[in-house]
Amino acid sequence: MTISDLPPLLRVLAGETLERPPIWFMRQAGRSLPEYLALRAKAKDFIALCHEPEMAAEVTLQPLRRFPFNAAIVFADILLLPAALGQEVWFEPGEGPRLGPIPSLESLRAAVPASAAALAFVYETLRRVRAELPTAKALIGFAGGPWTVATYMIEGRGGNRVRSRSLVFEDLSYVAALVYLLVEATALYLAEQSRAGAQALQIFESWAELLPEDVFQTLVTAPHAAIVRRLREMGVDTPIIGFPRGAGALVEDYAAASGVQAVGLDVQAPAALGRKIQARMAIQGALDPLLLRAGGAALDARVEVLLRQWGGGPYIFNLGHGVLPDTPLSHIERVVKAVTGK
Secondary structure, three states: OOHHHOOHHHHHHOOOOOOOOOEOOOOOOOOOOHHHHHHHOOOOOHHHHHOOHHHHHHHHHHHHHHOOOOEEEOOOOOOHHHHHOOOOEEEEOOOEEEEOOOOOHHHHHHHHHHHOHHHHHHHHHHHHHHHHOOOOOEEEEEEEOHHHHHHHHHHOEOOOOHHHHHHHHHOHHHHHHHHHHHHHHHHHHHHHHHHOOOOEEEEEEOOOOOOOHHHHHHHHHHHHHHHHHHHHHOOOOOOEEEEEOOOHHHHHHHHHHOOOOEEEEOOOOOHHHHHHHHOOOEEEEOEOHHHHHHOHHHHHHHHHHHHHHHOOOOEEEOEOOOOOOOOOHHHHHHHHHHHHOO
16 A cells, blocks of 8 residues: 555555645544534443444444545543553543542553553444545544643542643652553553554643653653554554644654654644654644634634644644534534545
8 A cells, every 4th residue: 555545544644745634633533523422422421422432433433424524533531541550540521531540650560561462442442433434535543642641640630730830840850750650551552452453643732832852852751652562573664643732832843752652732832833844754733723713703813723733744733632512513513625625
C-alpha cells in the first residue's frame, strides 16, 4: 500500500499536504449529540457505558453518521487506566470524575504488567468500530498523558491541580516515579489499542499548562518520548499525535524531542509557530471550542484564517480542546462543510 492509498488523516500524519486537510474533533463522540444522550440514558453511568463495547462502539460511530469527519476516535476515558491499576474511579453526576485514595507506588507498580489486560473492553470496542468503519476513515485510539493522569490520581478529582503541582516542588522524586510507572502502563495500553485496530494514537496531556520549562521537560516531554520509544521497542509503528495543551512556546521543543509524528496545538498557538513545527511534522487543532459554540461570522472568519495560515503544510483541522456539550450541531456542520466542501 502506498501513502496515496491511505485514509487522508494517515497521509497527513506521514507528512503529506492535502488540498483539503482532514478533519475530526476532540470529544466528537458523544457530548453534543442527541443520539448519544439517548444511548447514555440506557447505561448505569458513564463508566458503565465505557465498559460496554457494543454501546461504546455505537457512540464512536455516531458522529461519522452525521458529519463527514475523516476519523473516528474510540469512546473511552483517560481515567480507565488508574482504575486498571487499582485506584477506585467513579463519576459524580453533574460534577465529574472522583478517585479514591491513591495506592502506594509499590502497589501501582505491581499492577502495571496486568493493567492492559484489564482494559480488554476498550480493544473490543476498537475491533467493533474498525469492522464497521469505511476504509477511507481512520480510527484513533488514545490515552491520557502520564502527568495529566497523575494529577487526577493525586487530586482525587479535576480542578485547579494545586495539590499535584505543589507536590512537584515538594517531592519531585515521588511525582516522577508515579509518572514513569504510568509511562509503562500507557505504552502497554496503547500497544493493545494499535493491535485492536487503532491506526493513529493520541496522547492527551490536557494539563500541560502552568509548568516551568524544566518541570515540563521532566514530566511531559521526556515521558512522552519514553512512551514513543517503548511502543517502537514493542514493534508498534502506529503514528502518534502528542497534545500538550497549554504548553505555549514550549510546544516547539516538545515537537523536536518527544518523537511524536504530529503535535496538537491549542487555541493560542501563533500562526508562525505552527508553520515552524510544520517544517518538521504535521500539526493539528487550534480552533477554540467556545468559538465553535458561539458560531456566526467570527467562527467563519477563524476557520478561514486557520485554513489559510496552515493549509500549505501537513495540517489536520481540529479544535484546541474538546467539543462543549451545548454546542449547536448546526455550527459543527457549518465548520465541517467549510473544511471538506461537503
